[in-house]
Amino acid sequence: xxxxxxxxxxxxxxxxxxxxxxxxxxxxxxxxxxxxxxxxxxxxxxxxxxxxxxxxxxxxxxxxxxxxxxxxxxxxxxxxxxxxxxxxxxxxxxxxxxxxxxxxxxxxxxxxxxxxxxxxxxxxxxxxxxxxxxxxxxxxxxxxxxxxxxxxxxxxxxxxxxxxxxxxxxxxxxxxxxxxxxxxxxxxxxxxxxxxxxxxxxxxxxxxxxxxxxxxxxxxxxxxxxxxxxxxxxxxxxxxxxxxxxxxxxxxxxxxxxxxxxxxxxxxxxxxxxxxxxxxxxxxxxxxxxxxxxxxxxxxxxxxxxxxxxxxxxxxxxxxxxxxxxxxxxxxxxxxxxxxxxxxxxxxxxxxxxxxxxxxxxxxxxxxxxxxxxxxxxxxxxxxxxxxxx
Amino acid sequence: xxxxxxxxxxxxxxxxxxxxxxxxxxxxxxxxxxxxxxxxxxxxxxxxxxxxxxxxxxxxxxxxxxxxxxxxxxxxxxxxxxxxxxxxxxxxxxxxxxxxxxxxxxxxxxxxxxxxxxxxxxxxxxxxxxxxxxxxx
Numbered sequence: 001x002x003x004x005x006x007x008x009x010x011x012x013x014x015x016x017x018x019x020x021x022x023x024x025x026x027x028x029x030x031x032x033x034x035x036x037x038x039x040x041x042x043x044x045x046x047x048x049x050x051x052x053x054x055x056x057x058x059x060x061x062x063x064x065x066x067x068x069x070x071x072x073x074x075x076x077x078x079x080x081x082x083x084x085x086x087x088x089x090x091x092x093x094x095x096x097x098x099x100x101x102x103x104x105x106x107x108x109x110x111x112x113x114x115x116x117x118x119x120x121x122x123x124x125x126x127x128x129x130x131x132x133x134x135x136x137x138x139x140x141x142x143x144x145x146x147x148x149x150x151x152x153x154x155x156x157x158x159x160x161x162x163x164x165x166x167x168x169x170x171x172x173x174x175x176x177x178x179x180x181x182x183x184x185x186x187x188x189x190x191x192x193x194x195x196x197x198x199x200x201x202x203x204x205x206x207x208x209x210x211x212x213x214x215x216x217x218x219x220x221x222x223x224x225x226x227x228x229x230x231x232x233x234x235x236x237x238x239x240x241x242x243x244x245x246x247x248x249x250x251x252x253x254x255x256x257x258x259x260x261x262x263x264x265x266x267x268x269x270x271x272x273x274x275x276x277x278x279x280x281x282x283x284x285x286x287x288x289x290x291x292x293x294x295x296x297x298x299x300x301x302x303x304x305x306x307x308x309x310x311x312x313x314x315x316x317x318x319x320x321x322x323x324x325x326x327x328x329x330x331x332x333x334x335x336x337x338x339x340x341x342x343x344x345x346x347x348x349x350x351x352x353x354x355x356x357x358x359x360x361x362x363x364x365x366x367x368x369x370x371x372x373x374x375x376x377x378x379x380x381x382x383x384x385x386x387x388x389x390x
Numbered sequence: 391x392x393x394x395x396x397x398x399x400x401x402x403x404x405x406x407x408x409x410x411x412x413x414x415x416x417x418x419x420x421x422x423x424x425x426x427x428x429x430x431x432x433x434x435x436x437x438x439x440x441x442x443x444x445x446x447x448x449x450x451x452x453x454x455x456x457x458x459x460x461x462x463x464x465x466x467x468x469x470x471x472x473x474x475x476x477x478x479x480x481x482x483x484x485x486x487x488x489x490x491x492x493x494x495x496x497x498x499x500x501x502x503x504x505x506x507x508x509x510x511x512x513x514x515x516x517x518x519x520x521x522x523x524x525x526x527x
Contacts, residue, residue, distance in 0.1 A: 125459040134403065135424055136482055139506055139518065140455065140462035141470055148453035149472055156451070156495050201454040248472045248480040253451060 001100040003385055005232035008037025008219030009344040014332030015183040017213040022058055022114035023070045029215035029337075030071050030110055037219040037229065041071065044219075045104040047078040048095040050087030050111035051336035056126040058114050067110065084130030085285060086370030087111060088216065088339025089240075089377035095220050096235055105225040111341070112215035113334035123211050127335070130371035132246035144208055144286065146247050146372045148200035151288035153253040155202065157303065160291065162202060164306030166193035168290040169206050169329050171314055176326025178357040183212055183332030193287075207287040212332035216340035218347070223385070233347045236363075237272075237380035239265030245374045254303075256373035259296035263367075263378045267298075270363075270380040274298030277380070278361035279321040279349045281342035283369040284328050293367050294322070297378070321359040324349060339368035339377065350383050400516060407518040410443040410501055412479065421477040445501030445519070447475040452485060452493055461507050473499055473521055488523035500524045 010032025012025050020028075026049070034041060049067050054060045064078035081090035088111030095109035115123055128137040131146060154160045170190055176182035188206060196205040226232040239262035244250050250257070267273060274297060282297065284290030291305035299320050300308035308314070314322035325331045325345035328338060346364035348354050366379045405411050412423030416437040420429070423443055429436025452471035455462075462468075469485040471493070485493050486504060499521040506516040 121458070121460040121463060124457065125461075128459060137459075138516070139470070139482065139484065140458055140465065140468065141482060142455055142457065142459055144457065145453050145455050145470055149451040149470075152453060152495070153451040197456075198454070199457050201456075203453075246482075248482045253472070 002102060003223040003234065004096045004099045004220055005223070005226040005229070005234045005385075006218050006343065006347050006381070007221045007226055007229040007232050008033045008039065009217070009347050010034070010036050011181060011216035011337070011341055011344055012214050013181045014212045014214035014334055014337075014341070016116045018116065020213065022054060022060065022112055023066060025114065025213060025215040026067050026110060026112040027070050029112065029217040030067075030108060033108065033217035033219050039106065039219065041073055043106050044073060044076065044108050046076055046095070046098060046107045047073065048081060048091040048098075048107065048109045049078065050081050050089070050091035050339060052082060052084050052087050052113060053126050053129060054114065056129065058117055083375040084370035085283070085333070085335045086339055086368045086375045086377050087336040088341070089366070089368035089379070090339070090375070092218065092340060092343060092379070093238060093240055093377060096238065099220050099222050105222045107220050108217055109220055109340060110215065110217035111337040111339055113336040114213050115211045115334060116213050120211070135246055135248070142200060144200040144203050147286035147288055148203045149247060150253045150292070150372070151202055151286070154288060154292065157254055158306070160306040162194060163190055164310055165207060165287040165291060166190045167309045168284060168287040168314075169193050171309070172284060172323050172327035172330040175316065175324050175357055176330030178355070179326050179331060182326040182330055183210055184326070184330045203286055203288070209285045209328035209333035212334040214332060214334035214337045214341070216337045216344055218340055218343055231351050233350045234382050234385045235379060236382040236386070237266035237268070237270030238378070239263060239269070240375070240377045241265070243374050245371065247372045254292065256292060256296050256369065256376060258373050258376035259293060259367065259369070259378065262376045263297050266365075266378040266380045270382070271386070272363060272380070276363050277320055277365045278363055279324060279346060279359055280365040280367065281323055281325060281327065281345050282367040284323060285333060285369065287329070289369065290322070290327065297365065297367060316357060316359050321361070324354060324357045324359060339366070342366040342368060343379065346381050350381055397514065400514060408503065410445050410519055412441050412443055413438045414441045421479050423475060423479040423481050441477070443475055443477055447473045447499060449485070449493065449495055449497045449499060450474045450480055451495060461509070465507070469493055471521065484520040486520045486522055492523045498524050498526050
């Protein structure tokens with residue numbers, strides 16, 4: 001297998017894009033990535049696109065063909081990947097594996113989602129498709145509800161407090177305030193979180209990532225092809241893993257087994273330990289999942305994430321800078337685009353292009369979760385190419 | 391949503407949802423609810439046998455749903471829990487007929503048969519299990 005690098009990135013702003021269609025968002029992100037890489041569309045040999053549920057959100061399937069069609073790239077192979085909120089990372093991994101295999105030298109991996117065309121109740125129902133429809137969705141369960149069950153259990157087992165969870169959202173908003181692409185570019189306080197309406201006890205509105213529209217794309221090149229690019233960022237470790245689909249089938253509600261498996265693989269490939277990670281984008285679809293990620297990724301001990309956050313360890317420039325983009329909570333969460341967008345933030349941090357939210361970084365990590373953890377992808381990126389990643 | 395009005399989709403789950411019927415692997419001894427198609431421990435070597443669960447267990451975690459999905463708006467707020475059945479498996483269901491102050495992790499519950507939702511004025515009426523808090527230790 002060959003080494004691969006990210007050589008171009010581009011994304012739309014995340015938010016409520018009532019004036020833009022899914023196809024327009026996807027093309028906007030793709031063109032931005034192509035421009036950033038300084039290549040021609042004709043250089044792209046294949047496309048991979050992550051999308052959770054265009055079929056339910058806008059009635060559109062066959063998205064892979066639509067995307068190449070609208071981008072003026074008809075003819076090349078194009079594939080859509082789906083793993084709920086981890087769809088973007090699946091597209092990225094498949095693109096990387098295809099380049100690593102030797103089949104292609106330059107491909108594009110994208111993610112896109114258009115969520116705001118539906119009313120909230122229908123968005124809630126559609127997102128529940130990421131869970132077990134026969135045993136969770138049928139009885140009126142929701143995604144905030146599933147994560148609330150995890151939060152309640154984390155509070156019960158480890159005395160994690162409501163304030164500690166709120167601090168995760170506060171950190172995201174603090175960073176989003178410096179990100180022009182963020183849906184919510186403003187700061188909030190712990191009191192704001194604790195006074196926001198209850199969605200699914202104990203989770204409140206400001207514990208939850210929003211409904212968003214957006215798209216993101218990256219250009220991936222083989223080691224040989226990457227040499228002609230200015231600032232390639234290398235994928236040095238990547239892991240993908242699964243767990244039971246239904247939350248009630250899991251042995252534990254306070255740890256995602258798939259994160260641990262994927263992270264172990266990624267750290268082993270990269271040949272580094274969690275302490276070496278300077279900056280990480282973790283999947284805070286709900287504040288509690290951000291805390292659980294800190295534990296499962298090895299940034300702190302199991303059950304200690306609340307204290308870890310309280311002590312300021314996730315702020316910019318601290319032990320590990322978490323969600324400098326704002327994260328899912330404050331940057332926004334157009335589900336299919338999220339995994340690619342996380343990668344873009346890490347690439348820009350490693351390139352040193354993050355402006356006011358820039359942190360010193362040699363190694364960065366992305367953590368993307370599908371559903372309540374039935375699919376997880378962990379990627380590790382480095383500025384230098386030291387070891388083969390596969 | 392189309393899937394909610396599909397008669398066969400719900401009909402094939404009636405026995406399981408109405409009577410809490412799951413299964414057990416005779417090789418490894420683990421109980422499953424809902425029924426497994428293949429034993430996840432023994433896979434093809436497993437032997438799965440139909441089991442009617444006692445319907446008793448304890449609350450493992452719970453939440454109160456306040457923003458309901460389509461079709462459940464009129465029921466909100468409602469309590470959904472993961473219940474650990476006495477036989478071992480955990481299952482998701484509503485907690486009803488109980489004081490909110492009695493709903494706590496570890497509290498004993500027993501199954502009750504209830505309406506789950508109505509698919510509009512002319513669609514299917516779906517029934518299944520819910521749980522209520524009981525006094526026994």
